[in-house]
Amino acid sequence: MESNKDYTQIPGWGIDANPEDEPNYPMKNYTGDDHKRSNWERPAQQVQTVEILKSNERPALSAVFGTASPPTGLSGMIRRHAFKYSESSYGHWLPMLLADRINVVEGIIEDLAEGIIPNLFAEHGMKSELKFNKAGLAKKVLVRAAILGVVVLCLTRKKKRKSFF
Structure with a gap:
């Protein structure tokens, strides 16, 4: 494999080859350091105090990561199940989306368990919705009320059926 190929004839390739041809060159005090990054030293590894989920495409943890x-x-x-799959697959992202939604419900349950009543009206931005998007807010409320009504109807019908047997 040749490494000395000239890619400058391909539109967009090699645009960073000339340091004086950078878009910010005239405005920036150019030191040449931007083109000497191959010898950088990896930062010290952050100490892992909690479970960190990492991509199966990375060999090691990032030098720094969130632990909040x-x-x-x-x-x-x-989430643990989702991280078994590549980040480019639905097997990773769909479970991650589901986990986010479930995490919201877990947070509400945790707040209630600690005696904190969440202000869902404020936390969901309903004040802004009421001010700037009244039609959208009305639609959300009606759809959620309809879903809740169907769930309640289904649950009460099951109870009535069980009482006959």
């Missing part, structure tokens, strides 16, 4: 909300509960189980 480690995976817990049902959403954590779903």
Whole structure:
């Protein structure tokens, strides 16, 4: 494999080959350091104090990472499952979306368990919705009320059926 091929004839390739041809060159005090990054030293590894989920496409943890909300509960189980798949697959991202939604419900349950009543009206931006998007807010409320009505109807019908047997 040749490494000395000239790619400058391909539109867009090799645009960073000339340091004086950078878009910010005249405005920036150019030191040449931008083109000497091959010898950088990896930062010290952050100490892992909680479970960190990492992509199966990375050989090791990033040098630094967030530890604010480690995976817990049902959403954590779903996240652990999702990280078994490549980040380019639906097997990774769809479970991650589901885990996010479940994590919201887990947070509400956790707040209630601690005696904190969540202000869902404020936390969901309903004040702004009421001010700037009244039609959208009305649609959301009606759709959620319809879903809740169907769920309640289904649950009450099951109870009535069970009483006959």
